[in-house]
Amino acid sequence: MKKICVLDTNVLLHDPLAMFSFEDNEVIIPAVVLEEIDSKKRLADEIGRNARFVSRELDRIRANGQLHNGVTLENGGILKVEMNHRHYLRVQELFGEMTNDNRILAVALNYFLEEQEAEDPRPVILVSKDVLVRVKADVLGITAQDYLTDRIAADNEQYLGQITLHVHPSVIDEFYNHRILNVSELRLNVQLHPNEFVILRDEMGTSKSALLKVSPDGLRLEPLHLSNESVWGITARNAQQRMALELLLNDDIPLVTLTGRAGTGKTLLTLAAGLMKVEDEHKYKKLLIARPVVPMGKDIGYLPGEKDEKLRPWMQPIYDNLEFLFDTKKAGDLDKILMGLGSIQVEALTYIRGRSIPGQFIIIDEAQNLSKHEVKTIVSRVGENSKIVLLGDPEQIDHPYLDAQSNGLSYLVERFKDEGVGGHVTLEKGERSRLAQLATQLL
Template sequence: MRKTFVLDTSVLLHDPNCIHAFGDNLVVIPAVVIEEIDKKKNLQDIIGRNAREVARELDLLRQEGSLSQGIDLSNKGKLKIELNHKSMNKLSESFSEINNDNRILAVALNFQEEKGKENVILVSKDVIMRIKADSLGIESQDFIHDTVEYNSDEVYKGYSEHYIASEKLSEFYQKNYLEVSILKQENKNLDLFPHQFVLLRDASNPNQTAIAKYNYKLSKLEQLYQGEDTYWGIKGKNLEQRMALEALLDDEVRIVTLTGRAGTGKTLLALVAGLYQTNDLKKYQKLLITKPVIPVGRDIGYLPGDKDEKLRPWVQPIYDNLELILGTKTISKLEDTLVGMNRIEIEAMTYIRGRSIPNQFVIIDEAQNLTKHEIKTLITRVGEGTKIVLMGDTDQIDHPYLDSVCNGLSYTVSKLKEQPMAAHIHFKKVERSTLAQLASEIL
């Protein structure tokens, strides 16, 4: 039997095309949701953009017939803007306040009375909305159409660990490579992605290890050439950092994704690799650094000053890392150094859209606060010769409609892992300080 999905405003503002994601079922948009969308359409951010996209999509669909009567969708489903089923009588016993959320709940509850409990589902990105629905006996669910597996043990981390015989490990050290076919003999289910890293352990003595990188063209595991090399005085302190530097310095890799907790060195390594290749090797014309401005309190527009002064508090972590790398001790000295280098640009993400960015090393920090649409918009700005680095902590989400398994960074990692021009590293060990490591693990 066809199910009825009642959509909350948050779902449409998260994904304007969500109405096509429910198969051959009935998709119901309460009239109050349209009113809420209308109030958001003038916002100059991703929420406003999505609200306008929803309006355009519904405007196109209404050419197929009356939305209030219901129209057929291309996936054999049906869409209806619901003007009825809005009585608050059954809801008022539990939630007496008349607000938009309760009006949406009332529509779902009245549909349930008509069609049966098992046939009506409220879909919302709002956790409180789902809790209220559950208390009323309404089945509810998150919108998981674009969710990826990200917290499970089997999530792609950019590297894997395998045990091999002692003689094979010795052979690897002698030749500096190992045929993948040899590794597959002892690991039948081996599945490697381009630019994936492999930690080889001696089966008889696990303390004996080697780090290899998968060469997908030659089907070989090749030893990392990095040793004690330092870049602007910085080198990889642990396994993940060494692998990350390898990916960041690899010309074949055009997009690198870095995930991990605060203090693992993501920003520092990306900046070092960018400075080295931009300033020393002259591979890129400019190092462009940006991050989304997702405020916990007031928006950036309430801060005094010009654009650069408004942006400074949001990009201060980047300046902190640059001070460490460049060895400057004052803000004025750092700014003078950056002006003198004339190859580093720190820009607000708002001004990236619409640009074409050729031959640059682009770093996007806090990418977990971007939607998949924003990530796509940024990557499509990339011109020839540009390398882009996306990094962030997927456990620290500030965007109201995103979470650890539903955000642009996680989505990019999942979708690009099989692509030859992409590499990914997930950091585990905190290197900022012993105290930071302790806090990360215990608090």
């Protein structure tokens, strides 16, 4: 049965192609949504870009018919701009002031009541990324859903970059004897991905085990190339950190993603690897470290000083890790070191747009606050002989329209899991301190 889907403004600002994502159902855009989109189109950030894109698409569709009467889309659905708010008094009685959210609810309520009187009523669904709007819709008896079309795999299906397999002990012995295993000969009932880490454990219950990595072509299981040695004074404290260093120090893997809770060592490990590659091995000309000024694209404001001084509060977590790695003792020592080296640049993501970045080790911190489009923009800036590492915790998102399944970092992990140029590890164990580990678990 076909449905009527009423879209909230935040759905279109989150995904400007959302109006085409409902197959052959009828998509309703309340008139007040157009007003809200119009108020956002002058913004210089991702929301402004999406508002302008939606405006252009609506203008293009308008050429095929009058939007208030409904226009048939290429996928067989119907797009309609609805002006009718006649049930707003009932909404106002329940929720007080007639806000834009309540006007959208009134449109959904109007369709819901009209369908109840029809011989063959169609389901009416309000689609919104605003939790309270969905709660209000439930109070009115209207079905409400989050916009889920752009989400990646569910929590229990997300790619971790590692897998534990219980095998016969002879398989582990064969690996230690020949230092390689052919995936086809193992006859596994799971799919392995390029550069995925595999922990082999004895199915008989002994302590015999092995840590391997899938080859970039996905055909073999190979040993890790790095021993558990110190990298700029940092040594891996657990298996996942060792996996992370294996990817970070491998020049043949230009894209690395690391996810994990606070305190798992993502940023510190990456900075240590970057410093080794730039300062010791001279594999890259520069170490570029960036993080979004949330929300990305906003001006850094009216803080006093030049650009670097304005950026300092936003970039302080990066500087804290650099102070630890350089073992600075006094305030100002780090600035002198960075000025002397000249090969380390700390930047806001706002200034990366439009650049081509060759020959650099690029670190993008807090990447969970990026949308799919922003991640595409950043990764597509990477030039020849560069390596990019994106870090973040998908459970700590400050962006109003993103969550653990729809943010750009999770999207990037999922889309590149079958590509030999990329590698991913999910760090699970906190190493900052016992207190920090308990805080992430209990609070």
